[in-house]
Amino acid sequence: MNPNVKRVEYAVRGPIVQRAVQIEKELKEGVKKPFTEVIKANIGDAHAMGQKPITFLRQVLALCSYPELLEDNKFPEDAKKRAQRILDSCGGHSIGAYSASQGIECIRQDVARYIERRDSGIPSSPDNIYLSTGASDAIVTMLKLLVCGEGRSRTGVMISIPQYPLYSAALADLGAVQISYYLDEDKCWSLDVAELRRALNAARQHCNPRVLCIINPGNPTGQVQSRQCIEDVIRFAKEEHLFLMADEVYQDNVYAEGCKFHSFKKVLFEMGPEYSSTVEMASFHSTSKCYMGECGFRGGYMEVINMDPEVKAQLTKLVSVRLCPPVPGQALLDLVVNPPQPDEPSYTTFIKERTAVLAALAEKARLTEEIFNTVPGITCNPVQGAMYTFPRITLPQKAIDKAKEEGQVPDMYYCMRLLEEEGICLVPGSGFGQREGTFHFRMTILPPIEKLKVVLQKIREFHLRFTQEFS
Amino acid sequence: MNPNVKRVEYAVRGPIVQRAVQIEKELKEGVKKPFTEVIKANIGDAHAMGQKPITFLRQVLALCSYPELLEDNKFPEDAKKRAQRILDSCGGHSIGAYSASQGIECIRQDVARYIERRDSGIPSSPDNIYLSTGASDAIVTMLKLLVCGEGRSRTGVMISIPQYPLYSAALADLGAVQISYYLDEDKCWSLDVAELRRALNAARQHCNPRVLCIINPGNPTGQVQSRQCIEDVIRFAKEEHLFLMADEVYQDNVYAEGCKFHSFKKVLFEMGPEYSSTVEMASFHSTSKCYMGECGFRGGYMEVINMDPEVKAQLTKLVSVRLCPPVPGQALLDLVVNPPQPDEPSYTTFIKERTAVLAALAEKARLTEEIFNTVPGITCNPVQGAMYTFPRITLPQKAIDKAKEEGQVPDMYYCMRLLEEEGICLVPGSGFGQREGTFHFRMTILPPIEKLKVVLQKIREFHLRFTQEFS
Ligand SMILES: Cc1ncc(COP(=O)(O)O)c(C=O)c1O
Ligand SMILES: Cc1ncc(COP(=O)(O)O)c(C=O)c1O
Numbered sequence: 001m002n003p004n005v006k007r008v009e010y011a012v013r014g015p016i017v018q019r020a021v022q023i024e025k026e027l028k029e030g031v032k033k034p035f036t037e038v039i040k041a042n043i044g045d046a047h048a049m050g051q052k053p054i055t056f057l058r059q060v061l062a063l064c065s066y067p068e069l070l071e072d073n074k075f076p077e078d079a080k081k082r083a084q085r086i087l088d089s090c091g092g093h094s095i096g097a098y099s100a101s102q103g104i105e106c107i108r109q110d111v112a113r114y115i116e117r118r119d120s121g122i123p124s125s126p127d128n129i130y131l132s133t134g135a136s137d138a139i140v141t142m143l144k145l146l147v148c149g150e151g152r153s154r155t156g157v158m159i160s161i162p163q164y165p166l167y168s169a170a171l172a173d174l175g176a177v178q179i180s181y182y183l184d185e186d187k188c189w190s191l192d193v194a195e196l197r198r199a200l201n202a203a204r205q206h207c208n209p210r211v212l213c214i215i216n217p218g219n220p221t222g223q224v225q226s227r228q229c230i231e232d233v234i235r236f237a238k239e240e241h242l243f244l245m246a247d248e249v250y251q252d253n254v255y256a257e258g259c260k261f262h263s264f265k266k267v268l269f270e271m272g273p274e275y276s277s278t279v280e281m282a283s284f285h286s287t288s289k290c291y292m293g294e295c296g297f298r299g300g301y302m303e304v305i306n307m308d309p310e311v312k313a314q315l316t317k318l319v320s321v322r323l324c325p326p327v328p329g330q331a332l333l334d335l336v337v338n339p340p341q342p343d344e345p346s347y348t349t350f351i352k353e354r355t356a357v358l359a360a361l362a363e364k365a366r367l368t369e370e371i372f373n374t375v376p377g378i379t380c381n382p383v384q385g386a387m388y389t390f391p392r393i394t395l396p397q398k399a400i401d402k403a404k405e406e407g408q409v410p411d412m413y414y415c416m417r418l419l420e421e422e423g424i425c426l427v428p429g430s431g432f433g434q435r436e437g438t439f440h441f442r443m444t445i446l447p448p449i450e451k452l453k454v455v456l457q458k459i460r461e462f463h464l465r466f467t468q469e470f471s
Numbered sequence: 472m473n474p475n476v477k478r479v480e481y482a483v484r485g486p487i488v489q490r491a492v493q494i495e496k497e498l499k500e501g502v503k504k505p506f507t508e509v510i511k512a513n514i515g516d517a518h519a520m521g522q523k524p525i526t527f528l529r530q531v532l533a534l535c536s537y538p539e540l541l542e543d544n545k546f547p548e549d550a551k552k553r554a555q556r557i558l559d560s561c562g563g564h565s566i567g568a569y570s571a572s573q574g575i576e577c578i579r580q581d582v583a584r585y586i587e588r589r590d591s592g593i594p595s596s597p598d599n600i601y602l603s604t605g606a607s608d609a610i611v612t613m614l615k616l617l618v619c620g621e622g623r624s625r626t627g628v629m630i631s632i633p634q635y636p637l638y639s640a641a642l643a644d645l646g647a648v649q650i651s652y653y654l655d656e657d658k659c660w661s662l663d664v665a666e667l668r669r670a671l672n673a674a675r676q677h678c679n680p681r682v683l684c685i686i687n688p689g690n691p692t693g694q695v696q697s698r699q700c701i702e703d704v705i706r707f708a709k710e711e712h713l714f715l716m717a718d719e720v721y722q723d724n725v726y727a728e729g730c731k732f733h734s735f736k737k738v739l740f741e742m743g744p745e746y747s748s749t750v751e752m753a754s755f756h757s758t759s760k761c762y763m764g765e766c767g768f769r770g771g772y773m774e775v776i777n778m779d780p781e782v783k784a785q786l787t788k789l790v791s792v793r794l795c796p797p798v799p800g801q802a803l804l805d806l807v808v809n810p811p812q813p814d815e816p817s818y819t820t821f822i823k824e825r826t827a828v829l830a831a832l833a834e835k836a837r838l839t840e841e842i843f844n845t846v847p848g849i850t851c852n853p854v855q856g857a858m859y860t861f862p863r864i865t866l867p868q869k870a871i872d873k874a875k876e877e878g879q880v881p882d883m884y885y886c887m888r889l890l891e892e893e894g895i896c897l898v899p900g901s902g903f904g905q906r907e908g909t910f911h912f913r914m915t916i917l918p919p920i921e922k923l924k925v926v927l928q929k930i931r932e933f934h935l936r937f938t939q940e941f942s
Contacts, residue, residue, distance in 0.1 A: 002619045005785050013572055013791040021571075045569045048562025058537040065799075066533035074543075091519025096765040098516045100492075101484055133604055133769070136793045144644075148473045169792045173615075294567040296798030298604070314476050320484040321640045322607045326797040327767030328536075 007172040009431075010165050016415055017042055020425040035423030039455055041443045042425045044219070044387045046293025046357075049446035054292060054353050056346045057335050060086070064095050064331050078344035086331045095327040101320035103131025103301070104327070107334040111301050114337035118251075119266040124303060130315070131301050131333065133325045135249045135286035138302040140170045142282050145315055146211050146243055147176040156207035158199060158242070160191065162390060162432035162440070164219045177207035182435060185392065188381045189221035193232045200240060212242040217250040217261065217385030220432045220442040222365070224259040224385040230267045237279055244281040249300075252290035255362035256384035265305060281305040287332050289387065291357040299329030299336075361387065364445040364452055371456040377467050378460075387446055390429065393439050393463065399470035411439040417466060422458045478643040480902075481636050487886055488513055491896040506894030510926055512914045513896045515690070515858045517764025517828075520917035525763060525824050527817045528806050531557070535566050535802050549815035557802045566798040572791035574602025574772070575798070578805040582772050585808035589722075590737040595774060601786070602772050602804065604796045606720050606757035609773040611641045613753050616786055617682050617714055618647040627678035629670060629713070631662065633861060633903035633911070635690045648678035653906060656863065659852045660692035664703045671711060683713040688721040688732065688856030691903045691913040693836070695730040695855040701738045708750055715752040720771075723761035726833035727855035736776060752776040758803050760858065762828040770800030770807075832858065835916040835923055842927040848938055849931075858917055861900065864910050864934065870941035882910040888937065893929045 017040075024038050040048065047053065056079060063069050063083035070080055089106040091097030102108065108126035115124040132138035147155040156177040159167045163180075171178045181199035183189040191214070203209050214233060216225045225233075237244045246264035254261050265283055269276040287299035304312065340346040365383035372380035372391050380391035395410050403413035411428035418424050429440030447455055488511075495509050511519065518524065527550060534540050534554035541551055560577040562568030573579065579597035586595040603609035618626040627648040630638045634651075642649045652670040654660040662685070674680050685704060687696045696704075708715045717735035725732050736754055740747040758770030775783065810825075811817040836854035843851035843862050851862035866881050874884035882899035889895050900911025918926055 001782055001785060002616055005616055005789050008788060008792060010788060010792050013794075043569065045562060046567075047565035048568040050563050053565055053567050062533040062537035062540060065536055066529040069533060072545075090767070091516060092521050094518035094524055094767070096517075096524050096763075096767045097519040098514065098759075098766040133797065134794065140793070145473055145476055166792060173789075173792070288569075292567075295569040295794070296561070296565070296567045298795075298797040311472055314472060317479060317481060318476050318644075321479060321481045321637060321644070322611070323484075323605065323766070324769075326604065326769040326800060328799045329797060 004173050004175050008169045009172070010169045013043070014427070014431060016412070016419060016425060016427065019416065020419060023419070023423070033423065034421060038419075038423045038425055039447060039451065040425045041447060041455060042427045044289060044444050044446065045295050046289075046387075046446055047295065049444070050448050051293050051357060051446070052353075053294065054350065056340055056350045057292065057294065057332060059346075060335055061328060061331060064328070067093070076345040078340055078346050082335060082338070086334060090327065095331060097327070099324040099327055099330060101322075101324050102316060103129065103325060104330050104334075107131060107330050108301075110334050110338045111303075115265070115303060119263055119269070122266055122269045128304050128307075129301055130304070130319060131299075131325045131330050133300070133329065134288060134295075134298040135247065135284040135300040135302075136166055137298075137325070138282075138284050138300055139166060139245070139247065141315070141318060142245060142302065143170050143174060143176065143211070145311065145318060147174045149208055152206055153208045155211065156203045156209035157211040157213060158196065158203075158209060159213045160215065160218070162220050162429065162434055164215055164247070165431055167213055168433070177203065179203040179207070179209055180433065183218070183221055183223070185381065185435075185438075188384070189218060189223035189390075191225060191229055191233065193236050196233070196236055209240070210243060211245060212237050213245040213247065214264070215247040216264075217253055219250065219386050220388045220390045220427075222381065222383040222386045222388050222390065224254050224256065224261065227260075227262045227267060230262055230264060231271060234264065234268055234271060234275060234279060238275060244279060246281065246283040248283050249286040249289045250386040251285065252358065253361065253387060254385040255365045256382055259384045261385070265303065268305070278306060280307055282307075287329060287336055290336075291354045292332075292336055293357075294332055297329040297332045298326055299333040300325075301333060360449065361445065364449060367449070367452065368443070368445050368456065371453075371460065375460045375463055378463060383445060387444050388442050389445060390432070390440050390442050393441065394467075395439050396467055396470035399466065402470065411441060414439070414466065415441055418459065418462050422462050424455055424458060475644050475646050479640045480643070481640045484514070485898070485902060487883070487890060487896060487898065490887065491890060494890070494894070504894065505892060509890075509894045509896055510918060510922065511896045512918060512926060513898045515760060515915050515917065516766050517760075517858075517917055518766065520915070521919050522764050522828060522917070523824075524765065525821065525828075527811055527821045528763065528765065528803060530817075531806055532799060532802060535799070538564070547816040549811055549817050553806060553809070557805060561798065566802060568798070570795045570798055570801060572793075572795050573787060574600065574796060575801050575805075578602065578801050579772075581805050581809045582774075586736070586774060590734055590740070593737055593740045599775050599778075600772055601775070601790060602770075602796045602801050604771070604800065605759060605766075605769040606718065606755045606771040606773075607637055608769075608796070609753075609755050609771055610637060610716070610718065612786070612789060613716060613773065614641050614647065614682070615645060616782065616789060618645045620679055623677055624679045626682065627674045627680035628682040628684060629667065629674075629680060630684045631686065631689075633691050633900065633905055635686055635718070636902055638684055639904070648674065650674040650678070650680055651904065654689070654692055654694070656852065656906075656909075659855070660689060660694035660861075662696060662700055662704065664707050667704070667707055680711070681714060682716060683708050684716040684718065685735070686718040687735075688724055690721065690857050691859045691861045691898075693852065693854040693857045693859050693861065695725050695727065695732065698731075698733045698738060701733055701735060702742060705735065705739055705742060705746060705750060709746055715750060717752065717754040719754050720757040720760045721857040722756065723829065724832065724858060725856040726836045727853055730855045732856070736774065739776070749777060751778055753778075758800060758807055761807075762825045763803075763807055764828075765803055768800040768803045769797055770804040771796075772804060831920065832916065835920060836860075838920070838923065839914070839916050839927065842924075842931065846931045846934055849934060854916060858915050859913050860916060861903070861911050861913050864912065865938075866910050867938055867941035870937065873941065882912060885910070885937065886912055889930065889933050893933050895926055895929060
């Protein structure tokens with residue numbers, strides 16, 4: 001067996017989630033528990049938490065799936081037009097045909113135009129767009145492309161701690177060197193270039209650092225980076241000849257007053273040609289997050305910038321081996337980057353639905369921070385964006401000892417107890433990485449507001465009880 | 472850059488296909504050519520070649536995409552029932568939710584029941600089923616799991632020559648050792664255990680052979696293996712402690728009189744417990760082929776048999792990193808393994824459509840063999856199954872010399888000329904591997920019958936002209 005596979009860890013779907021699934025089965029079989037349902041706040045899966053799909057997206061997908069419906073006057077004209085355009089760009093006018101490996105050309109054009117609008121007109125070329133099977137696929141592919149060397153010249157990849165564990169898992173799988181840089185919890189999980197430099201210099205002793213990964217807005221930490229910070233990071237990447245991987249899947253998920261999403265690409269280009277024509281970069285987006293939450297379709301794209309044409313040719317070849325990303329996911333992405341316009345019949349409903357989703361998320365972000373910060377022993381940064389909170393928990397020494405006795409890391413012990421006693425499934429902070437001696441958990445803010453209140457209340461009660469038990 | 476990525480080659484989407492896409496653009500722009508359209512017979516993409524989707528499948532997918540249609544009395548009851556069942560097994564009743572990484576449980580149950588029916592009752596467990604993003608994904612994942620070691624202890628993987636280039640590409644990417652065994656063209660591309668043994672013994676000098684891959688029915692060669700041959704292969708795998716990977720994506724595509732699909736699993740179990748409880752195996756299936764031809768949905772599954780529970784746990788962890796296969800593809804797979812039953816309203820149409828597709832393929836298989844074998848310098852084995860023919864072409868020495876002058880392998884030169892002169896896109900045999908000094912091309916039998924006749928006729932004329940030119 002591949003030893004790198006053994007080293008892979010992926011906490012978001014780890015032992016605690018497996019136990020949650022088991023408990024759900026036990027509940028179904030009538031086993032008595034102190035709760036009647038398991039609430040899974042472990043994963044950023046909006047629909048699973050009750051968020052309704054956006055009508056327009058699903059109408060077009062139904063039309064693409066079963067084009068006979070194009071004759072049906074129940075569907076709005078703009079939905080039909082979009083569906084027809086997608087079908088016309090598919091082999092044999094069917095979403096059942098393989099597409100080009102890089103993705104359907106007219107969808108890549110739409111993506112490029114979307115990026116241009118987002119970035120105030122900075123040009124984007126469809127040739128630099130690669131559609132993907134969710135952002136996960138694109139991230140793993142890009143890492144695979146960049147990693148090489150052996151021993152001390154093995155590629156080092158800088159990732160934040162805490163991080164989204166796809167990164168550490170992919171690096172383990174590739175046998176690349178993970179270089180951890182720490183986000184500053186005391187400054188709302190911000191990123192500091194001095195810390196990047198510290199991590200880089202330390203890593204130079206034992207590997208060849210070549211790649212810097214950033215998640216903005218942040219998972220699991222929910223921060224939104226300032227424009228200044230992004231500039232600093234880009235300057236650092238240029239100085240140190242690092243390839244920038246900007247994970248921007250939460251680009252629409254910004255809630256906090258005064259926060260704004262700045263794409264790495266836009267900032268890069270605004271810094272002038274010295275930067276915009278030299279820094280190599282890839283940016284990732286997905287249909288899974290934002291207001292759509294369409295995780296199951298596995299849609300996404302990456303844009304590559306300043307990539308050496310030879311490397312790009314290799315990338316194109318590499319993605320061809322798996323033939324193509326799922327076409328329904330590509331179609332969905334097309335609608336996301338090319339939504340109804342003000343003069344189209346679906347516009348009003350679309351905007352209403354999108355606004356409602358984002359407003360509810362903003363409200364839940366606020367509520368989560370507020371309630372957690374009333375609990376002694378829990379401290380929680382503002383959820384500026386994304387879909388998660390990563391509060392710090394103070395655990396009594398006796399609880400830490402008890403966990404060790406049970407052979408578990410302390411926050412895993414805490415989360416397991418919470419699951420068994422309250423039916424709430426969170427992911428321990430250790431699954432994302434945290435400073436030695438600190439403990440956290442990650443919770444999504446996705447449950448419907450009334451359920452979220454219950455969840456927060458239950459965690460509160462559990463935390464007090466747990467703290468008491470071990471005092 | 473990753474040097475393994477550089478070594479990857481994937482002919483099915485290689486330079487000839489890129490040139491075909493270019494020519495299509497030129498045609499659109501009004502550039503004059505000796506033909507008016509490019510016919511792409513390079514890839515097994517049924518819908519792109521005009522095959523119509525199966526109505527039932529698409530109705531259910533439309534219902535799953537836009538559940539408001541469940542209220543619509545235009546849809547048959549069985550389609551609604553299937554859609555409702557799939558939705559009920561999705562988080563939040565939405566195909567937009569992530570599924571379990573191994574795939575939706577009720578669909579894995581349906582797959583297991585399908586396998587049991589196919590294999591005359593030999594038991595199958597949903598725990599051994601992993602849904603995937605097309606068969607490509609499952610094959611790559613399984614290879615990744617199995618490959619390890621360095622230098623002379625590096626894992627060797629046996630693949631047929633000619634092969635489907637996903638295999639050689641994945642092995643290059645993983646840095647595994649490819650062990651080539653040759654199919655016997657003179658015996659209708661059959662597989663001979665003596666040749667397996669020769670290849671294995673030779674490979675033992677420089678690597679650690681651990682895996683044996685078989686494609687049945689064969690791509691690119693179109694053969695269907697006899698039950699006897701499969702037994703021999705299984706016996707060989709047991710003796711040599713090889714993990715068997717059975718690529719059975721064409722299991723419904725069997726046309727020739729006297730040929731029948733035998734699943735490796737069924738034969739394994741019929742050989743008795745000595746085999747059925749020891750030989751480790753994985754079998755792959757896909758929604759892309761058979762009568763469905765739904766390539767764009769990227770649906771598929773693998774069944775693992777006798778896999779060490781620890782390795783299986785690693786596999787489960789590994790697939791969790793990319794979260795889940797596309798849910799629309801999973802839904803589609805569910806319909807394939809659980810199609811309309813005789814007492815259901817969609818049955819008649821479903822059977823009619825399925826039969827028509829398979830009958831047309833059988834007719835095209837026959838026709839292809841027949842016409843090619845009338846051309847002096849082309850010899851073609853019967854297309855017993857799958858969707859391809861891999862005829863051998865005799866090239867004049869002067870043509871071979873000319874190709875070398877142009878820096879091309881001779882069959883690439885041949886296929887490029889065919890593309891430029893007739894607008895027909897085939898894949899040169901060198902992309903799949905062939906015995907030194909022999910030349911082939913692969914052509915799909917998918918074009919509609921009238922178009923296929925034209926294609927065959929054009930290839931005939933081209934071949935005669937080409938041969939003449941270089942005589
Ligand atoms: C930061 C980040 N990147 C990438 C992904 C992958 O998402 P997907 O593969 O569904 O697009 C996620 C999913 O949660 C994420 O949080
Ligand atoms: C033998 C064989 N295996 C696997 C595949 C992969 O198919 P998919 O990934 O579309 O399921 C193909 C596609 O042509 C094939 O011919």
